[in-house]
Amino acid sequence: MPLEEVPDDPGARRRRPVVVAIVMVLLAGLGVGAWVLRRTEAGPLPPPDAPWPTTGEASVFLCGSGSAQDNCDGRAIMAAQRLMVERTLRGLPEVSAVRFQSRAETLKDFKKAWALSATAREAFRESDMPESFVVDLTSTGDFLRKVETLPGVSNVYVRGTSFWAGKADVAIRLCPRTAPGKNSPCLGRGEASAAEKATIYQTLRDLDGIGAIYLEDRRHATKDAFWAMFARSPDDTKLFAYIPESYHLVLDGPGAVDRVRRAVSGLPGVNNIEQELS
Known part of the structure; x- marks a missing residue:
C-alpha cells in the first residue's frame, strides 16, 4: 500500500508521544553510560564513597625489667599478671583474636619494618625487645582506656584498619x-x-x-x-x-x-x- 494510502490511526497518534518519550529516555540512558565510560577513560577515579573502617589492631606491650613507664615501676611483668592481662583481653567484647608475641618475634618484625644498616641491626638484641599481645579489634573505640593501666602493661598502641583494605591491592x-x-x-x-x-x-x-x-x-x-x-x-x-x-x-x-x-x-x-x- 502506498504511503499516502496508509489509513489514519488515531490510536497510533496517541501512542506516538509515549513511544518518543521512551526512546528519549533510552537514548538518555545510553548517553549517561557513554559519559560514564568516557569519564572513566579520561582519568583515575576518586576514592570510593564508602564508610570509614572502625576495625583495627592493637599491640599491648608488657613490662620488662628496667621499663621506665610509670605502670611498670621498673619491674618485669610476672606470670600471674601476664595471664590476667590475656584473660582480660579475651574477655573484651571488641576483641576478636589475641596472639602472644615473643621477644624473638618482635625483633624479627622490628628489623623487617625498618631499613636498618648492618651495624644498627647488630646493635639491637632480643633482650631489648618487649613481649606483647597482638589484638584484633572489631572496634577501636575505648580499647586503649580499658587496657593501658592493667598491671604489667607498659604501652598500648592502637592502629586502625586502612581505608583501602579490601578495596584495592x-x-x-x-x-x-x-x-x-x-x-x-x-x-x-x-x-x-x-x-x-x-x-x-x-x-x-x-x-x-x-x-x-x-x-x-x-x-x-x-x-x-x-x-x-x-x-x-x-x-x-x-x-x-x-x-x-x-x-x-x-x-x-x-x-x-x-x-x-x-x-x-x-x-x-x-x-x-x-x-x-x-
Whole structure:
C-alpha cells in the first residue's frame, strides 16, 4: 500500500508521544553510560564513597625489667599478671583474636619494618625487645582506656584498619612535597606534577590485569595515614608535606603486581610501590 494510502490511526497518534518519550529516555540512558565510560577513560577515579573502617589492631606491650613507664615501676611483668592481662583481653567484647608475641618475634618484625644498616641491626638484641599481645579489634573505640593501666602493661598502641583494605591491592606512592628519606627517588625535587601523574596513569591503563585505578588526594591520604597509625583522625585540617597523593589499584590477575612494579617503579614522580595495608 502506498504511503499516502496508509489509513489514519488515531490510536497510533496517541501512542506516538509515549513511544518518543521512551526512546528519549533510552537514548538518555545510553548517553549517561557513554559519559560514564568516557569519564572513566579520561582519568583515575576518586576514592570510593564508602564508610570509614572502625576495625583495627592493637599491640599491648608488657613490662620488662628496667621499663621506665610509670605502670611498670621498673619491674618485669610476672606470670600471674601476664595471664590476667590475656584473660582480660579475651574477655573484651571488641576483641576478636589475641596472639602472644615473643621477644624473638618482635625483633624479627622490628628489623623487617625498618631499613636498618648492618651495624644498627647488630646493635639491637632480643633482650631489648618487649613481649606483647597482638589484638584484633572489631572496634577501636575505648580499647586503649580499658587496657593501658592493667598491671604489667607498659604501652598500648592502637592502629586502625586502612581505608583501602579490601578495596584495592597495590598503592603507588607519588613524590611528596618533601622527600621522605635520603634514599628516596624523590630527593631534590617537589611533588609529582600533573604531567607525571598523567604518564603514570596512562602506563597503568596500558597494562594487563589492572582493574579500577583510584587517585587519592593528600587530604584523604592524611586521614588514612592517621587512622592506620593511631586509630584517630588528624587533629585539624593540616596537610603534611611528607604525605603524598597515591594511586590505588585493583588487580584482576595474580601476576599484575610484578607487572606494575616493572612498568612504573622508574617513572618520574613515583616514590614507591607497596601492598595495601590490611
